[in-house]
Amino acid sequence: xxxxxxxxxxxxxxxxxxxxxxxxxxxxxxxxxxxxxxxxxxxxxxxxxxxxxxxxxxxxxxxxxxxxxxxxxxxxxxxxxxxxxxxxxxxxxxxxxxxxxxxxxxxxxxxxxxxxxxxxxxxxxxxxxxxxxxxxxxxxxxxxxxxxxxxxxxxxxxxxxxxxxxxxxxxxxxxxxxxxxxxxxxxxxxxxxxxxxxxxxxxxxxxxxxxxxxxxxxxxxxxxxxxxxxxxxxxxxxxxxxxxxxxxxxxxxxxxxxxxxxxxxxxxxxxxxxxxxxxxxxxxxxxxxxxxxxxxxxxxxxxxxxxxxxxxxxxxxxxxxxxxxxxxxxxxxxxxxxxxxxxxxxxxxxxxxxxxxxxxxxxxxxxxxxxxxxxxxxxxxxxxxxxxxxxxxxxxxxxxxxxxxxxxxxxxxxxxxxxxxxxxxxxxxxxxxxxxxxxxxxxxxxxxxxxxxxxxxxxxxxxxxxxxxxxxxxxxxxxxxxxxxxxxxxxxxxxxxxxxxxxxxxxxxxxxxxxxxxxxxxxxxxxxxxxxxxxxxxx
Amino acid sequence: xxxxxxxxxxxxxxxxxxxxxxxxxxxxxxxxxxxxxxxxxxxxxxxxxxxxxxxxxxxxxxxxxxxxxxxxxxxxxxxxxxxxxxxxxxxxxxxxxxxxxxxxxxxxxxxxxxxxxxxxxxxxxxxxxxxxxxxxxxxxxxxxxxxxxxxxxxxxxxxxxxxxxxxxxxxxxxxxxxxxxxxxxxxxxxxxxxxxxxxxxxxxxxxxxxxxxxxxxxxxxxxxxxxxxxxxxxxxxxxxxxxxxxxxxxxxxxxxxx
Numbered sequence: 194x195x196x197x198x199x200x201x202x203x204x205x206x207x208x209x210x211x212x213x214x215x216x217x218x219x220x221x222x223x224x225x226x227x228x229x230x231x232x233x234x235x236x237x238x239x240x241x242x243x244x245x246x247x248x249x250x251x252x253x254x255x256x257x258x259x260x261x262x263x264x265x266x267x268x269x270x271x272x273x274x275x276x277x278x279x280x281x282x283x284x285x286x287x288x289x290x291x292x293x294x295x296x297x298x299x300x301x302x303x304x305x306x307x308x309x310x311x312x313x314x315x316x317x318x319x320x321x322x323x324x325x326x327x328x329x330x331x332x333x334x335x336x337x338x339x340x341x342x343x344x345x346x347x348x349x350x351x352x353x354x355x356x357x358x359x360x361x362x363x364x365x366x367x368x369x370x371x372x373x374x375x376x377x378x379x380x381x382x383x384x385x386x387x388x389x390x391x392x393x394x395x396x397x398x399x400x401x402x403x404x405x406x407x408x409x410x411x412x413x414x415x416x417x418x419x420x421x422x423x424x425x426x427x428x429x430x431x432x433x434x435x436x437x438x439x440x441x442x443x444x445x446x447x448x449x450x451x452x453x454x455x456x457x458x459x460x461x462x463x464x465x466x467x468x469x470x471x472x473x474x475x476x477x478x479x480x481x482x483x484x485x486x487x488x489x490x491x492x493x494x495x496x497x498x499x500x501x502x503x504x505x506x507x508x509x510x511x512x513x514x515x516x517x518x519x520x521x522x523x524x525x526x527x528x529x530x531x532x533x534x535x536x537x538x539x540x541x542x543x544x545x546x547x548x549x550x551x552x553x554x555x556x557x558x559x560x561x562x563x564x565x566x567x568x569x570x571x572x573x574x575x576x577x578x579x580x581x582x583x584x585x586x587x588x589x590x591x592x593x594x595x596x597x598x599x600x601x602x603x604x605x606x607x608x609x610x611x612x613x614x615x616x617x618x619x620x621x622x623x624x625x626x627x628x629x630x631x632x633x634x635x636x637x638x639x640x641x642x643x644x645x646x647x648x649x650x651x652x653x654x655x656x657x658x659x660x661x662x663x664x665x666x667x668x669x670x671x672x673x674x675x676x677x678x679x680x681x682x683x684x685x686x687x688x689x690x691x692x693x694x695x696x697x698x699x700x701x702x703x704x705x706x707x708x709x710x711x712x713x714x715x716x717x718x719x720x721x722x723x724x725x726x727x728x729x730x731x732x
Numbered sequence: 733x734x735x736x737x738x739x740x741x742x743x744x745x746x747x748x749x750x751x752x753x754x755x756x757x758x759x760x761x762x763x764x765x766x767x768x769x770x771x772x773x774x775x776x777x778x779x780x781x782x783x784x785x786x787x788x789x790x791x792x793x794x795x796x797x798x799x800x801x802x803x804x805x806x807x808x809x810x811x812x813x814x815x816x817x818x819x820x821x822x823x824x825x826x827x828x829x830x831x832x833x834x835x836x837x838x839x840x841x842x843x844x845x846x847x848x849x850x851x852x853x854x855x856x857x858x859x860x861x862x863x864x865x866x867x868x869x870x871x872x873x874x875x876x877x878x879x880x881x882x883x884x885x886x887x888x889x890x891x892x893x894x895x896x897x898x899x900x901x902x903x904x905x906x907x908x909x910x911x912x913x914x915x916x917x918x919x920x921x922x923x924x925x926x927x928x929x930x931x932x933x934x935x936x937x938x939x940x941x942x943x944x945x946x947x948x949x950x951x952x953x954x955x956x957x958x959x960x961x962x963x964x965x966x967x968x969x970x971x972x973x974x975x976x977x978x979x980x981x982x983x984x985x986x987x988x989x990x
Contacts, residue, residue, distance in 0.1 A: 299768035302778045368785045376778040377768070406789045410796035414920065422886040423916035425800060430885065431811075431913040436803060440796055708767070 204607065204704040219304035220707060225290035226605070227311050228281060233674075235277040235318065240667065242270035247629075247660040255647035263646035264331035265347065271334030272352065276359050277318055279590055280448065283455035284366055284401075285314075287597045288394045290605055292370060294698040294705060295388045297379025297714040302372040310365040317359030324351035333644065335445070338426035338437040342418040353416040360409040363451070367401030370394050379697075381716035388696055388720050389478050393458025396482035400447045400454070400489060408444035411437065435500055442493035450489040452586055453553075454482055456593030457524055460549055463596050464528045466694035467543040468535025471721040473527045481520035488517045498569045507566050514564035521557050525550065540692065541615035545596030548623040552588025556581060559634065574644075577637025580630045588626055595622070595673070602677065603687030607704040610684055614676035621669030628662025695721050764952040776954050783958045787965045790928075794969055797924065801917050801976065808910040813981035814891065815914030818883055820874060824978040827870050831967045834863030842960045845943070845953035853943040853956070857936055860963065864933045871926055884919070885912045918977055925973060928966045935959045 205222045215223055245266040249257045258266065289307065293300055301307050324330055328348040332341040341349050374387070374395050415437070417423045424430025426437040465472045472478055494502055494510030502510075528550060537543065559581040563569050572578060599615050602608075632655040641652055648656065690699040697714055698705075718725070762772055769775040805812045837859040844852025882890040891911040939959055942948065948956055 302768075303782060304766075304768070306782075364789050368782060368789070371785055372778050372782045376774060376781060402785060402789045403792055406793035407796045410793050410924075413924075414796070414800070417916075417920055423920060424885055424913055425916055425920075430916070431804075431808075431909040432916075433803070433807075436800065440799065 203706065204702065205707045206607070206704050217308070219300070219308055221289050221293050221301050221304065221307055222605070222705060222709075224307050224311055225286050228285040228289060228314070231311075231315065231318070232278050232281055232286065235273055236670075239270055239273035239278055240670070242266050242273065243663065244667070246270060247663040249646050250648070250656045251660050253648050253650045253653050253656075255645075258646060260646050261331065264333075264644070265329035267644055268330045268333050269325060272321065272330065272356070274586075275334055275448070275452075276356055277314075277321070279452045279586055280363055281314060281366075282452075282590070282594045283459060283597065284363075284370070284394060284397055284451075285310075287390075287459065287594070287601060288370065288397075288455060289366070291601065291698055292373060292391060292394055293377070294701065294709050295391050295696060296374065296377060296382050297697050297710065297716060298373070298377040299708045299710070301369045302377055303369050306365050307369055310362045310369070313365065314359055314362035317355050317357075317362060319355075320358060321352055321355030324348040324355055327351060335441060336412065336415055336437075337441075338415060338418070338432075338434045339428065342415050343427045343429065350416055350420050353412045353419075357409050357412045357416070360405045360412075363401050364405045364409075367398035367405070370398040371402065374398075379714045379716055383716075385476065385479070386716055386719050387479075389461035389472060389475070389482075390455075390458035392479040393454050393461070393482045396486040397451055397454045397458075399483075400451050400486050403490065404444040404447040404451070407440060408448070411440040411444070414440075435497070435502075438497055438500055439493065442496040443490070446493045446496065447486075447489040449582070449585065450485055452590040454485060456549070456553075456590045457482065457485075459593040459597035459600075460524075460528060460546065462694075462696070463542050463546045463600055464531050465721040465723070466600065466692050467540065467546060468532045468537050469693070469723050470531055470535040471719075471723055473530035473533075474523075475720065477523050478527050481523040484520040485517060488513060488520070492517060495564055495569070498566055499573050504566075511564050511566050515561060518557065518561055525554060525557070541612050541619065542596050542600040542692070544616050544619035544623075545592055545599060548619055549589060549592040549596060552584055552592060552623070552626065556584030556588055559584065572637060574642055575637035576633040576641045576643055579643050580633035580637060583630045583633075588630070592622070595619070598673075598677075600692065601698070602680070603691045604698055604703045604705070606681055606684075607687050607702075608680040608684030609687050609691065610673075610680035611676040614672060618669050618672040618676075621665055621672065623669075625662050625665030625667070625669050629659050629666050630662070632656070632658045632662075695723060762951055764954075772951065776957070779954045779958050780961070783961045787961065790965060790969075794921075794924070797917065797921050798972075798976075801921070804910070804913050804917065805980075808907065808913065811907040811910030812914055814907065815911045815918070816978060816981040818878075818881070818891065818915075819918070819978045820877070821978050823870055823874050824974050827867050828970065828974045830863050830867050830870070831970050834860050834867070835964055835967045837863065838960050838963045841943075842953065842956050845948040845956045846950055848949040850943065850946055850948075853948060854940065857940040857943055861933055861936050861940065864929055864936070868926060868929055868933075871922065878915070878919075883915055885916045889915070891915075921973055921977065925966065925969055928969070932959075932963050932966050935962065 205220055215227070218224060218227075245258065246263070249255065249263055249266075251257075255263065289301070325348075328346070330345075330349060330352045331347045332345050332349060336349070336353065341353075374391060378387075414423075414425045418425050418427060418430070418432075422430075424432050426432040426434050428434065461472050461478055492510055492514045494506055495514045498507050498511075528546075559577070563572060563578060563581060595618075599610070602610060636652055636655050636659075639652065641648055687703040689702050691703075692699075697716070700714070701710060765772055765775060769778065837856045841853050841856035841860060844850075844856055878884055882888050889908070889912050891908045936959065939956055942955065
């Protein structure tokens with residue numbers, strides 16, 4: 194498998210060349226690269242807003258920014274990171290690049306729609322940036338009414354349209370993935386031979402097509418209430434603001450799974466590859482993705498424990514929320530079981546894998562704290578919540594994204610990067626992340642509320658620790674920008690299969706030819722067939 | 733359509749006909765077959781399936797507004813009854829009939845493509861577009877009438893009391909605050925629906941241009957079929973909107989001679 198095929202057509206990076214050829218490409222791999230560049234820019238923008246927040250919180254007094262400015266900083270940090278980085282990150286970059294190759298086809302089912310989704314993303318991003326420069330946004334990324342629709346003096350309408358437009362980019366990506374997985378698989382690529390990354394992308398796509406339209410209409414209603422004076426959520430116009438929260442979280446809780454499910458898919462691939470072993474309990478891991486996608490739609494009420502929701506509704510939401518821990522734990526235990534007695538090698542992806550497992554576990558378990566109603570009343574809107582969801586979204590989703598990027602970078606670019614640099618980056622991120630966010634659990638437990646730019650002096654030590662950690666974290670994320678860029682120009686040429694991994698993407702040259710496969714693949718073996726004859730397959 | 737195709741494990745069906753070098757003989761295939769599909773059947777199935785998935789997202793999109801409708805109707809039934817009595821049932825019924833006719837001509841256009849009748853496609857597509865345009869014109873007059881009578885939410889909103897027999901309405905005041913809520917939802921639902929109609933007419937104009945150029949016949953009619961699905965969906969949404977907005981509540985005053 195590791196030898197390069199003798200007949201090679203030109204790689205997707207080579208021909209045809211030029212700006213127009215890239216901007217009008219219908220090749221899923223080039224579109225993935227367009228997404229990679231755009232979301233990296235937005236990651237930097239979102240990071241800059243975060244830097245503004247952490248700088249302010251170095252001192253107890255609100256002395257760096259005004260309170261209005263601080264409101265805008267955390268709002269824009271959330272909006273940019275969630276809608277323009279995290280949600281598209283793994284699906285639109287790694288998923289776009291890998292999904293067609295992993296199932297053995299030449300492209301996604303609708304290449305033009307795929308390109309369209311990138312343009313929609315850029316359009317939404319441009320509109321949102323216009324909002325940033327024309328007064329900013331101070332509602333929090335949650336757009337809670339009636340503040341957003343009746344009171345805020347910032348560019349809420351523009352930002353709402355930006356988020357509305359961007360939603361269609363993610364709907365179209367999800368639609369494309371679902372049709373592709375159903376209709377485009379290579380001969381012999383049965384459902385239970387699909388790599389688990391594809392299962393995870395499939396489950397994510399289901400959430401995207403079922404949830405995103407609901408946030409789209411909700412944001413549109415806020416826009417109509419603000420711009421056209423219609424009434425839906427504003428009590429002065431007969432509406433109910435809590436209805437907004439229900440509609441908003443019906444999407445925005447599943448959106449958390451849009452961010453973490455693809456990360457779990459990346460983990461399944463990486464764990465198998467670095468352990469040289471079939472993923473333990475393949476079908477359990479596959480179905481746990483679907484279970485998380487489905488349960489994810491039934492837990493939105495845990496965001497409304499203190500929003501006048503009835504205690505019985507709260508009880509039901511609390512129980513269902515705890516149920517999400519079951520499929521999540523299935524995955525975590527199965528990854529651990531895969532590594533157990535595996536031939537684990539300490540290559541750079543391994544570092545990200547280990548980091549993910551630690552951070553995701555902490556993030557998941559603290560989610561149980563918050564699912565418990567009594568405890569949540571104390572912890573609502575404190576830094577405990579902030580720490581919890583950063584452990585899931587940064588410690589989980591971004592760790593997995595970075596791991597996946599390191600794992601597939603040789604395939605995507607045809608170049609090897611610095612192993613030492615990559616390991617240093619993984620360690621810096623892990624240490625920096627914990628230093629940033631673990632103190633926030635303590636702060637939250639002590640009662641420090643989120644979204645304030647000043648705090649009592651006794652919390653300064655923990656806040657300084659957190660800000661110091663953030664700079665280590667920033668260093669960890671900055672490092673790959675250097676060694677990845679360096680690798681493109683000076684890196685050693687990557688072999689077809691640098692990790693000795695299984696999967697169709699490793700059977701083709703690095704970087705892949707334009708149509709992926711010189712010969713149409715026919716699949717004859719299960720996924721992760723590292724030890725032929727020893728595999729046990731359910732399903 | 734793909735009736736001859738076996739539905740065993742989609743994606744694996746091409747094994748028999750397509751060995752390792754299947755794509756070399758694309759030159760002999762239909763020129764409308766895109767390079768990444770094995771066969772016309774696979775292409776048609778993928779496109780139709782894609783549109784169905786898109787319609788699922790549309791259901792969720794409208795679903796958000798229906799949720800708002802259901803909740804407030806449940807909370808303020810009297811205001812809803814007043815509100816729906818301000819709508820013009822005749823015009824609503826007329827538009828319902830117009831859209832049902834447009835669905836018929838749409839399905840006839842798909843049929844015409846399947847039997848390679850270029851004339852049938854052109855006639856039926858033009859009729860479909862005309863019915864769609866009629867719907868929008870009627871809707872325009874309805875909206876204009878609402879503006880005229882200050883029934884548009886905002887500072888000038890002024891809902892008069894509709895007449896109900898004693899005992900039908902539990903709240904004797906006409907609850908203008910929540911009537912305004914009714915009209916907000918009325919304008920939002922019908923406005924978003926009308927936007928879908930406009931998009932639909934745009935799509936049909938493109939399909940019509942392609943049909944005039946003789947693009948579709950029995951071997952390739954995917955765009956007609958797929959855009960037809962969208963058209964039917966937009967019609968079906970109206971089939972829900974009409975009774976929910978115009979009829980529920982209106983019958984009460986009618987039955988009691990109000």
